[in-house]
Every structure is written in structure tokens, then in C-alpha cells.
Amino acid sequence: MYRILRAALRLGKVGETPPRTKRDPSSASPSGFHHSLSIRHVDAGSCNGCELELNALNGPHYGLEQAGFRFTASPRHADVLTVSGPVTRHMVAALQDCHNAMPEPRKVIAIGDCAGCGGVFQGSYAVMGGVAEVLPVDLQVPGCPPDPDALLRGLLQVSGERIER
Template sequence: MMYRILREVLRLGKVGEKPPRTQRDPASASPSCFRHSLGIRHVDAGSCNGCELELNALNGPHYNLEQAGFRFTASPRHADVLTVSGPVTRHMAAALQDCHTAMPAPRRVIAIGDCACDGGVFQGSYAVVGKVAAVLPVDLQISGCPPDPDALLRGLLRISGEQVNS
């Protein structure tokens, strides 16, 4: 059984697709130090985990996030970008601010999903502070419930200083 699987892997080779073709945008507001390399720290501030499933899809062989030069980090001290999903709950507001201040400058914040962008269905709840922009300065919003991996990859490419050709 194992030999059959190994033969199939050798026959197929690499099945990941190349990231979308990009071209440099000299007028981009992102620093050039982010080009082709980006450390991502993700924080779930109170979401339903739909956005996390789509973020995890980026690490699979179809999207191959690392081929584009992006990687998830376990520590905010090694991250360039903070991605936040879900509305910010009262108990996560301080932890989110601590994570943001632990990141080295220059740092970027991406709000992922409708809940992070405007509060979504949780807007007005007693347990929710609100959208991410109410707690941190947000550089990019990727809307959708949940946003698909293509939209997430385009957003990461945009924040890294690349301009995506659709």
C-alpha cells in the first residue's frame, strides 16, 4: 500500500499552483522590506472559526502560501502582519492590543471577515467591543463571511507591496 502511494506521489510531482502573477507597484504604501517575505501572526478575537478554516486552506498544497513567501508565526515578535478574525470580544481586547504592541515596527493589521470589518452578526452584543478598527489601526479589510482563500491571498499580496493582476 505504502509503495503504491509513493509511486503515485513520484508520478504526480508537485501539485501546488503558482501564486497569482504580480507586478511591483512603486507607489505602494507598504515598505519594501515586506516584499517577497511576510511573517503572519493570526489572532481569533471571537469568531465562529469560518475565517480560520479559509486561512488554513492557504497552507495546503493548492494555494501553497509559503511559495509566495508568506508564513505563519507563533510569536508576534517574529510577525510583520497581524491578521484578526471575528469581532473583538471584551476579554480579547487587551490581549489583542498586547499582541500588536509586541510586534516589531513597521507592522500591519488585516481585518478578516465581515465580523472583523464591521461587527457582523455580533454587532451590538453586550460581550463585543466591536470591529477590529475600534481597538487597533487597521490597514486592510477583507470582507466576506468567510472570505475565500483567493481573496485572502490577494490581500496578503497587496499588503506585502505587490499588485495583483487579475
């Protein structure tokens, strides 16, 4: 046990540094976000592929907390609503209630192809379509599922940050 602890202390922090960002002056507004965002995620009927990639952001490799973002359980504390999967008929009211409970300013991010247009579930009797059919979408992150880098870039874009590499 002590051997493993000594090796971990000697090795130090492993992972990549988060991308450097600069405040985008064109997005500065009195009602804008100031880099720190609380995220509320809703699965509207997906296959859970997008959730796996979203959960990967919490790991040490991507460092979501170091970038100033965190997940919250209550929509009343959230700044950004992320939605994955096509919107099923049973989730329409719950999704609208969650969106209405969020304080202004609020942003909506559609994660994945299913949230954008319905994906492989498009045309099913139980599916209403993409998130834009129910809520105003500010950003869509394409992919099936999108990789965590694309999700982090989308969050940075919504927060008004410019990414430098």
C-alpha cells in the same frame, strides 16, 4: 505502499501556480516590506469560519509559503497581524498587547465581516465591535467567511505586490 509512492512520484506536483506578481513602485519605501511576510493571527472571538479559510492557505493548492508568507507564533517576529471575529471585551487587552509587541512597520488585516463591523454579533453586550474600534486597520477582507483567494490577494496587497492574471 510502494505502488502509492510510485504513483505519487509519477503524478508530480498537483495544484495551481501562485499568481505572478510585480513590485508596485508607488508602494516602495525605506520602511516597506520586501515580499516576505510573517503573519501572526489572533482570533478575537469568531465562529472559526475565517480560521478554516486562513488555514486552507497552508495547503498545496494555494502555496502560501511559495508566495513568501508564513505564520509565526510570536508577535515579536510578525510583520502582519490578522484578526478574525468581532473584538470581545475580554480580548481587547490581549489584542492591543499583541499589536504593541510587533516591530515596525506593522500592518493589521481584519478578516471577515465580523472583524470589520461586528457582523452577526454586533450589538451583543460582550462585543466591542470591529477591529477598527481597537486598532488601526490597514486592510479589510470582506466576506463571511472570505475565500482563500481573497485572503491571499489581501496579503499580497499589504506586502506591496501587484497581482497579474
